[in-house]
Amino acid sequence: xxxxxxxxxxxxxxxxxxxxxxxxxxxxxxxxxxxxxxxxxxxxxxxxxxxxxxxxxxxxxxxxxxxxxxxxxxxxxxxxxxxxxxxxxxxxxxxxxxxxxxxxxxxxxxxxxxxxxxxxxxxxxxxxxxxxxxxxxxxxxxxxxxxxxxxxxxxxxxxxxxxxxxxxxxxxxxxxxxxxxxxxxxxxxxxxxxxxxxxxxxxxxxxxxxxxxxxxxx
Ligand code: MD3
Ligand code: FE
Numbered sequence: 581x582x583x584x585x586x587x588x589x590x591x592x593x594x595x596x597x598x599x600x601x602x603x604x605x606x607x608x609x610x611x612x613x614x615x616x617x618x619x620x621x622x623x624x625x626x627x628x629x630x631x632x633x634x635x636x637x638x639x640x641x642x643x644x645x646x647x648x649x650x651x652x653x654x655x656x657x658x659x660x661x662x663x664x665x666x667x668x669x670x671x672x673x674x675x676x677x678x679x680x681x682x683x684x685x686x687x688x689x690x691x692x693x694x695x696x697x698x699x700x701x702x703x704x705x706x707x708x709x710x711x712x713x714x715x716x717x718x719x720x721x722x723x724x725x726x727x728x729x730x731x732x733x734x735x736x737x738x739x740x741x742x743x744x745x746x747x748x749x750x751x752x753x754x755x756x757x758x759x760x761x762x763x764x765x766x767x768x769x770x771x772x773x774x775x776x777x778x779x780x781x782x783x784x785x786x787x788x789x790x791x792x793x794x795x796x797x798x
Contacts, residue, residue, distance in 0.1 A: 597691070600741055600753065603727075603765030605692040611731045612758035614684050615784070618731075621678035622704065622790070625649040628675040629667045631706050637661065643711040650677035652701040652797040654720060661720050663701060663797040677702050684760075685729040685794035692762035694727040699794035707737070707777045707789040715742055715750065715773040718795070726796040727764025733757055733792075734785030735777055742771035755791075757782060 596608040611618065631645035634656040648654060652663040653674040667674050681702050689697035701721075705713075718728060732755040739761075742750035750771065755761070763770070777789050 598753075600751075600761070601763065601767040601770065603693070604741075604761065604763035604767040604770070606753065606755075607688055607691060607760040607762065608756070609758045610688055610691065610760040611684060611733070614680060615733070615758060617680045618684065619733075619784075621680050622792070625675045625678065625704065628672075629653075629670055631704070632669055642713075643707075644713055645706045647674075647704045648702060649675045649681065649704070650699065650701045654701065654703045654797075663720055681792065681794065684731065688729045688731075688760045688762050689727055689764075692727070692764075694762065694764050697727060697729070697794075697796070699729070699796055701795045701797040703793045703795070705791040705793075707735070707774065707791070709735070709777050709779040709787060711789075712776040713774045715740060715746060715771045717769050717771055718793075719769060720797070721795055722798050723796065724768045725764075727762055727768070728793055728795050730761045730791055730793040732759045732761075733790040734782040735780050735787070735789040737777055737789055737791075738775040740771075740773040740775060742773075744769050744771070746771055757784065 598606040600606055629647045631647050633641050633645050635641055637660050655664050685699045686697050737755045739753045739755045740750035742748045
């Protein structure tokens with residue numbers, strides 16, 4: 581891993597940009613100046629399309645609760661994983677993507693070398709202690725040329741970052757409140773996962789971790 585220091589444009593606080601791969605970056609604390617605007621926007625989304633536990637095609641209920649905003653939302657049920665314009669729970673379109681979410685995704689992508697990123701989907705994951713996501717690839721999007729931007733909020737997590745084959749042993753990277761990860765290009769289809777979240781109380785979010793991932797689905 582390589583590391584360099586840069587000044588955050590709003591806070592002038594030094595932040596760290598850590599290379600996880602040739603085209604994947606961990607921007608430590610990048611989202612901190614955005615959090616006060618981001619959290620109320622996410623609460624507004626979740627009032628319209630609540631978090632829920634989805635079932636995998638294999639019949640297991642996911643330990644992570646999820647929802648979406650934007651033109652497309654990622655869903656899972658017994659018939660498969662896909663993006664849908666309609667929230668199957670409410671029967672209505674997913675809530676619009678808040679401007680702050682789109683702007684944060686664009687700013688972080690640009691910082692990582694992916695200019696003019698305009699996401700049309702934002703997946704919201706909520707982890708309580710014990711929740712996890714096993715190693716997987718994000719491959720339901722139409723075009724893998726676009727990057728994905730993820731923001732971590734609340735309790736810390738241990739991120740597993742593997743290769744493009746499932747058998748490759750993953751690296752472990754801590755993800756903290758305010759961290760942003762951006763990955764694309766040759767790293768777009770790398771396997772990744774989240775180890776079970778440890779018990780704890782985050783000063784802002786309490787006993788949970790929220791992760792949002794912004795994508796271009798279509
Ligand atoms: C992948 N979410 O929603 S995003 C997902 O933290 C998902 O909730 C996880 O996997 C979460 O599909 C992980 C963080 C992340 C960071 C860097 C990556 C995923 C990455 C680099 C390459 C591939
Ligand atoms: Fe993923």
